[in-house]
Amino acid sequence: xxxxxxxxxxxxxxxxxSTSAAALGAGQQQSxxxxxxxxxxxxxPIAQRLALSHDQRLQFRELHKEEKxxxxxVQADTSLSPHARRQNLKxxxxxxxxxxxxxxxxxxxxxxxxxxxxxQEEAARRRDTxxxxxxx
Numbered sequence: 001x002x003x004x005x006x007x008x009x010x011x012x013x014x015x016x017x018s019t020s021a022a023a024l025g026a027g028q029q030q031s032x033x034x035x036x037x038x039x040x041x042x043x044x045p046i047a048q049r050l051a052l053s054h055d056q057r058l059q060f061r062e063l064h065k066e067e068k069x070x071x072x073x074v075q076a077d078t079s080l081s082p083h084a085r086r087q088n089l090k091x092x093x094x095x096x097x098x099x100x101x102x103x104x105x106x107x108x109x110x111x112x113x114x115x116x117x118x119x120q121e122e123a124a125r126r127r128d129t130x131x132x133x134x135x136x
Contacts, residue, residue: 046115049115050111059103060103063096071089074088074092
């Protein structure tokens with residue numbers, strides 16, 4: 001398993017992907033297959049843990065679409081240096097994070113911060129226990 005280079009980004013992507021997949025699927029009793037359209041998928045654990053409303057799930061889904069399009073545009077821009085590309089991606093993540101935080105109420109923000117902290121601690125633990133790559 002590869003170490004997570006940016007735990008905040010990973011958590012954010014997990015949260016967005018988890019909630020966007022369930023944006024329209026809340027309330028169903030059976031779990032359809034992985035290939036089911038989003039409107040047929042169940043609520044995900046992160047959406048449940050944050051107690052997101054239907055509107056918030058839709059907002060998450062839109063934020064994910066916007067972020068993905070922006071990331072793809074940056075990745076496709078061959079005129080950017082690696083440093084500039086990383087900076088642009090970092091800005092995109094920060095902007096998405098700001099938008100996510102703006103749509104959550106205080107209880108959700110507290111839970112979101114707790115999830116992020118736990119994820120960062122886990123990523124740090126993995127980094128600390130992952131042996132360095134061998135040089136050949």
